[in-house]
Amino acid sequence: MLDERKLAVLRAIVEDYVSTNEPVGSRALSDRHTLGVSPATIRNDMVALEEDGYIAQPHTSAGRVPTDKGYRLFVDRLSTVKPLSGAERRAIETFLGGAVDLDEIVGRTVRLLAQLTRQVAVVQYPSLTRSSVQHVELVPLGQQRVMMVLITDTGRVEQRVIDGLEAVSEDAVDSLRQMLNRALVGTWLTEVPSAVEDLPGQLPPDDRALAAAVLSVLLESLVERHDEKIVLGGTANLAAMDLSASLRDVLEALEENVVLLRLLGEAGDPSMLTVRIGAENSHEGLRSTSIVSAGYGIGDQPLAKIGVVGPTRMDYPGTMGAVRAVARYLGQILAGQ
Amino acid sequence: MLDERKLAVLRAIVEDYVSTNEPVGSRALSDRHTLGVSPATIRNDMVALEEDGYIAQPHTSAGRVPTDKGYRLFVDRLSTVKPLSGAERRAIETFLGGAVDLDEIVGRTVRLLAQLTRQVAVVQYPSLTRSSVQHVELVPLGQQRVMMVLITDTGRVEQRVIDGLEAVSEDAVDSLRQMLNRALVGTWLTEVPSAVEDLPGQLPPDDRALAAAVLSVLLESLVERHDEKIVLGGTANLAAMDLSASLRDVLEALEENVVLLRLLGEAGDPSMLTVRIGAENSHEGLRSTSIVSAGYGIGDQPLAKIGVVGPTRMDYPGTMGAVRAVARYLGQILAGQ
DNA sequence: ATTAGCACTTAGGACCATGGAGTGCCAGGA
DNA sequence: TCCTGGCACTCCATGGTCCTAAGTGCTAAT
Numbered sequence: 001m002l003d004e005r006k007l008a009v010l011r012a013i014v015e016d017y018v019s020t021n022e023p024v025g026s027r028a029l030s031d032r033h034t035l036g037v038s039p040a041t042i043r044n045d046m047v048a049l050e051e052d053g054y055i056a057q058p059h060t061s062a063g064r065v066p067t068d069k070g071y072r073l074f075v076d077r078l079s080t081v082k083p084l085s086g087a088e089r090r091a092i093e094t095f096l097g098g099a100v101d102l103d104e105i106v107g108r109t110v111r112l113l114a115q116l117t118r119q120v121a122v123v124q125y126p127s128l129t130r131s132s133v134q135h136v137e138l139v140p141l142g143q144q145r146v147m148m149v150l151i152t153d154t155g156r157v158e159q160r161v162i163d164g165l166e167a168v169s170e171d172a173v174d175s176l177r178q179m180l181n182r183a184l185v186g187t188w189l190t191e192v193p194s195a196v197e198d199l200p201g202q203l204p205p206d207d208r209a210l211a212a213a214v215l216s217v218l219l220e221s222l223v224e225r226h227d228e229k230i231v232l233g234g235t236a237n238l239a240a241m242d243l244s245a246s247l248r249d250v251l252e253a254l255e256e257n258v259v260l261l262r263l264l265g266e267a268g269d270p271s272m273l274t275v276r277i278g279a280e281n282s283h284e285g286l287r288s289t290s291i292v293s294a295g296y297g298i299g300d301q302p303l304a305k306i307g308v309v310g311p312t313r314m315d316y317p318g319t320m321g322a323v324r325a326v327a328r329y330l331g332q333i334l335a336g337q
Numbered sequence: 338m339l340d341e342r343k344l345a346v347l348r349a350i351v352e353d354y355v356s357t358n359e360p361v362g363s364r365a366l367s368d369r370h371t372l373g374v375s376p377a378t379i380r381n382d383m384v385a386l387e388e389d390g391y392i393a394q395p396h397t398s399a400g401r402v403p404t405d406k407g408y409r410l411f412v413d414r415l416s417t418v419k420p421l422s423g424a425e426r427r428a429i430e431t432f433l434g435g436a437v438d439l440d441e442i443v444g445r446t447v448r449l450l451a452q453l454t455r456q457v458a459v460v461q462y463p464s465l466t467r468s469s470v471q472h473v474e475l476v477p478l479g480q481q482r483v484m485m486v487l488i489t490d491t492g493r494v495e496q497r498v499i500d501g502l503e504a505v506s507e508d509a510v511d512s513l514r515q516m517l518n519r520a521l522v523g524t525w526l527t528e529v530p531s532a533v534e535d536l537p538g539q540l541p542p543d544d545r546a547l548a549a550a551v552l553s554v555l556l557e558s559l560v561e562r563h564d565e566k567i568v569l570g571g572t573a574n575l576a577a578m579d580l581s582a583s584l585r586d587v588l589e590a591l592e593e594n595v596v597l598l599r600l601l602g603e604a605g606d607p608s609m610l611t612v613r614i615g616a617e618n619s620h621e622g623l624r625s626t627s628i629v630s631a632g633y634g635i636g637d638q639p640l641a642k643i644g645v646v647g648p649t650r651m652d653y654p655g656t657m658g659a660v661r662a663v664a665r666y667l668g669q670i671l672a673g674q
Numbered sequence: 675a676t677t678a679g680c681a682c683t684t685a686g687g688a689c690c691a692t693g694g695a696g697t698g699c700c701a702g703g704a
Numbered sequence: 705t706c707c708t709g710g711c712a713c714t715c716c717a718t719g720g721t722c723c724t725a726a727g728t729g730c731t732a733a734t
């Protein structure tokens with residue numbers, strides 16, 4: 001069906017349409033690309049491509065525009081990820097290098113990614129569940145309250161106040177703190193529930209109420225996936241993209257963190273670069289956008305994902321290159337911390 | 338110059354224009370409002386209002402539109418803040434009531450405000466500098482690192498890791514922790530630098546290096562105003578407002594936290610409701626928007642501000658009512674914590 | 675001081691003609 | 705068998721013209 005030349009034509013159509021944002025006709029193609037055949041021949045190929053659903057005509061006497069299916073083929077078989085330029089690499093390094101704490105790293109990453117791709121960038125905070133306990137701290141705040149601080153090896157800090165206790169003694173807090181750290185330091189967060197199970201039994205009866213309260217808050221803070229936090233950047237770039245959907249729908253979808261998390265989550269293998277094109281996105285408001293995402297992590301330990309949201313008509317090779325590069329650097333930076 | 342009737346005409350123009358988004362003519366005015374005079378008379382008044390710069394004509398044969406100056410007069414003298422309906426009040430209570438930690442309170446507030454006003458909401462985190470120390474915790478992380486956690490009475494938690502120390506002893510950390518808490522608990526953050534000044538001198542020489550390192554990080558965390566953090570919500574509402582400026586400019590301005598902080602800061606008396614209309618905003622991209630902001634705080638202690646960004650053509654009484662109500666509730670919630 | 679009447683202005687919509695870009699198809703050539 | 709030049713056809717976008725509705729400002733009468 002699709003011989004080499006037809007694929008070349010499709011590639012040319014995608015590239016031209018992405019750069020001009022206008023339906024591309026057979027003449028323009030034979031002019032701007034060295035396909036070695038006449039417009040008439042190209043037209044014939046176009047008919048075949050259209051029959052197979054890779055391209056479409058906005059109206060009879062207009063040029064062709066890639067369909068979602070066309071972009072899909074382009075991404076899968078007709079393009080290669082474009083590596084960043086030297087200048088861009090240096091920009092990443094200097095930009096991310098200066099960051100100190102996790103918030104700043106994430107904040108800078110999202111801005112960087114938005115700037116590199118000129119699209120909307122999404123960065124997910126490193127997942128709590130994939131990291132391990134570095135330290136648990138308990139701080140008595142007066143007689144009735146204790147603050148719990150959980151520090152993970154990815155630099156994440158979760159803190160909660162436990163309220164409504166009675167007559168908290170320093171000693172009880174101290175021994176509970178020691179016990180928790182003995183039991184938990186170094187364990188994966190996913191293992192915490194089982195590691196903690198029989199701790200209360202080892203305590204003198206008087207201290208069990210406190211321990212139970214602390215543990216329930218601790219477990220809750222893990223379950224709540226409070227970690228699944230997301231930061232957006234470059235929404236101003238939305239104005240420049242002409243999405244066929246209403247801008248409002250897109251903004252609404254982006255504001256719903258739940259939606260974004262689901263979309264990032266749907267991407268396949270976390271270590272891979274994933275592209276979801278147009279209607280492949282399950283969310284209604286994002287039917288006219290594409291999402292390029294990649295996982296990042298320390299070593300081969302995946303932590304979370306980053307991504308970019310833009311019009312289906314986007315520069316896939318360049319965007320994919322930027323997302324991949326930023327994801328890798330982010331992993332390195334986190335590992336170096 | 339401006340007798341009662343002219344003011345009534347201006348008020349009617351503002352109200353009509355806000356609700357219809359179309360230049361309002363003399364006939365429409367005499368139809369929809371009971372001004373008791375004929376269109377011709379209204380026209381005469383309009384001429385006067387236009388000469389004084391309160392209204393303008395988009396083009397010769399069109400109705401009138403309020404100018405920034407017109408809105409200003411309207412806000413200052415022709416309108417009263419509109420109290421929320423019972424349903425709205427209840428919505429605030431149930432919506433903010435369930436929040437547990439500071440992040441969640443702020444997150445919910447911003448969504449609530451966006452929903453009530455159908456505009457873009459901005460909430461600034463409670464200022465660190467206006468709160469006092471509740472507790473300072475030091476946590477040794479191995480031999481070379483110590484984590485400092487600063488807890489304030491507004492529920493804010495700042496944490497830093499101090500790196501590159503040598504041979505940190507538990508004892509030294511313990512005594513430093515005790516000393517810090519003795520010296521600092523209850524003091525205003527602004528007083529911390531002076532309260533801390535002569536502490537190192539009271540320590541045995543061996544411990545001074547550690548103390549110096551911790552103190553410098555502590556002071557730094559105060560100076561950095563890391564606290565001046567801002568959360569945005571309801572940006573989807575931007576799509577519905579037809580701003581004369583390009584949407585991109587507005588989005589860009591909103592993304593620059595620095596800009597927003599400055600704008601909120603420019604508002605006058607922190608306990609008051611402030612309205613900045615159109616060109617009164619110093620930032621270029623927000624020349625066609627108005628900002629309604631209010632301070633919130635615990636008791637008469639101002640902590641930070643919240644606000645709303647919308648088109649100059651906005652429902653000022655309603656917006657002001659919502660902003661004021663949310664600010665008050667936010668203060669109460671924080672006080673109750 | 676207010677009003678009715680009237681002439682004047684203007685944006686926006688309907689309508690139409692035209693030009694250009696692009697297509698599909700066919701017949702002839704490698 | 706595949707490619708190509710030629711040609712008739714389709715349709716959108718552009719720009720011009722005309723007309724209407726809304727609104728104004730002015731003047732004369734109340």
